[in-house]
Structures are given as C-alpha cells and as structure tokens.
Amino acid sequence: AQKVTQAQTEISVVEKEDVTLDCVYETRDTTYYLFWYKQPPSGELVFLIRRNSFDEQNEISGRYSWNFQKSTSSFNFTITASQVVDSAVYFCALSEARDNYGQNFVFGPGTRLSVLP
Amino acid sequence: KAGVTQTPRYLIKTRGQQVTLSCSPISGHRSVSWYQQTPGQGLQFLFEYFSETQRNKGNFPGRFSGRQFSNSRSEMNVSTLELGDSALYLCASSLPGGGHEQFFGPGTRLTVL
Numbered sequence: 001a002q003k004v005t006q007a008q009t010e011i012s013v014v015e016k017e018d019v020t021l022d023c024v025y026e027t028r029d030t031t032y033y034l035f036w037y038k039q040p041p042s043g044e045l046v047f048l049i050r051r052n053s054f055d056e057q058n059e060i061s062g063r064y065s066w067n068f069q070k071s072t073s074s075f076n077f078t079i080t081a082s083q084v085v086d087s088a089v090y091f092c093a094l095s096e097a098r099d100n101y102g103q104n105f106v107f108g109p110g111t112r113l114s115v116l117p
Numbered sequence: 118k119a120g121v122t123q124t125p126r127y128l129i130k131t132r133g134q135q136v137t138l139s140c141s142p143i144s145g146h147r148s149v150s151w152y153q154q155t156p157g158q159g160l161q162f163l164f165e166y167f168s169e170t171q172r173n174k175g176n177f178p179g180r181f182s183g184r185q186f187s188n189s190r191s192e193m194n195v196s197t198l199e200l201g202d203s204a205l206y207l208c209a210s211s212l213p214g215g216g217h218e219q220f221f222g223p224g225t226r227l228t229v230l
Binding site: 107110 | 148150152159162165205211215219222223224
C-alpha cells in the first residue's frame with residue numbers, strides 16, 4: 001500500500017534561514033508521481049511541483065528546490081532564505097495511476113512551517 | 118481560467134441533519150476528488166469521480182456519498198450528521214488518469230452542533 005511520511009510536524013525558523021522539509025514515501029509501483037502542496041492560513045491548497053518516478057533530476061524554482069532520491073524513497077523540499085510569507089502547512093503527496101482513469105492520491109500528514117520575523 | 122469553486126463556504130448544521138456540498142471544477146477538468154481535512158486526521162480521501170462514475174473511494178462510511186454530473190460538476194452528501202463530521206471539505210479537479218496534479222478549491226467548512 002502507498003504511504004507518505006512527513007516526520008517533521010512543526011518547524012520554526014527565523015527569516016532568511018534555509019529550511020528543508022522531509023518527505024518519505026512507500027509504493028510498490030514502478031510508475032508513480034510525487035507532489036508538494038502549500039496550505040497557507042487562508043486554507044486553500046496550492047500546487048507547487050510534480051515529479052514522476054523516472055525523473056530524478058533535482059529542480060529549482062526561485063527560492064524553492066526539490067531533491068528526489070529513489071534510492072531512499074525521499075522527495076525533500078528546501079526553501080532558501082525563508083520569508084514570513086512562507087509560513088504555511090506543506091503537504092507531500094504520492095499518486096499512482098489506476099486502470100480506470102482514476103488515481104490513488106495519498107497525502108502526508110503535513111509539516112507546519114512558521115517563519116518568524 | 119477560473120479556479121475550482123465550492124459552495125457554500127461555510128455551513129452550520131445539527132446532528133442528524135444531512136448536507137450537500139457542491140464543487141465546480143476548472144474548465145476542461147473531468148476528474149473531481151473530495152477530501153476531508155480535520156486537525157486530528159489530516160487530509161483524508163473521500164472519493165474520486167470521472168465521467169460521472171466513481172473511480173476510487175476512501176474508507177468512509179456509507180453516510181458519505183457523491184455524484185458527478187455530465188458537466189463535470191460534483192456534489193457530495195453527508196447524511197445523519199455526527200459531531201465528528203465537522204471538518205473542512207476540499208474538492209480538487211484534475212485531468213483524468215494518473216500523475217496529474219490536482220487543483221483545489223477553497224473548501225467548505227462544515228460545523229456540526
């Protein structure tokens with residue numbers, strides 16, 4: 001069965017510090033997809049990134065970067081030079097395709113990040 | 118493109134009542150999923166619809182049901198409400214099939230008294 005673990009329940013950092021959010025997943029499929037979402041205090045989940053299991057290239061988008069390592073089943077997310085606006089709950093998610101056009105989408109428990117001024 | 122919309126945004130009901138929540142997906146998205154979010158249980162998958170058919174179902178009692186219309190809009194219904202059903206209900210839309218990112222609506226916050 002698929003599972004996503006985010007061991008860090010809450011993290012507090014001071015503005016401008018770098019912070020890494022950990023994500024470890026379990027799946028038996030060889031084809032799967034990984035996601036990160038941000039949920040700010042307003043409540044709406046915002047899509048950040050998607051990776052498929054065949055693409056282990058790391059990705060950088062501005063202050064955000066993602067490190068995907070199949071060998072350790074991890075998909076970690078780093079925010080460089082954190083800002084107060086980064087304060088949110090961050091969710092890692094795993095998706096596996098199903099034959100009936102559906103997908104098993106499983107979310108981790110989330111990590112609450114507080115960036116203090 | 119307009120995002121995912123959910124109505125109503127807030128609901129207050131009493132135990133034993135039933136409730137219907139509505140979700141309009143992003144134009145062109147034919148897959149709609151529903152999630153329940155509570156502080157204690159996190160984000161839990163309820164069900165997924167594509168082409169008016171339920172494709173996937175989470176581990177929730179039969180009091181939770183849903184449907185999808187030909188225009189891809191979806192509704193979920195909770196009957197015989199219990200206090201524990203108080204939660205944020207989130208709808209997400211995506212292209213059908215595996216690997217597509219889901220885009221979420223703002224949610225409906227349901228309070229059961």
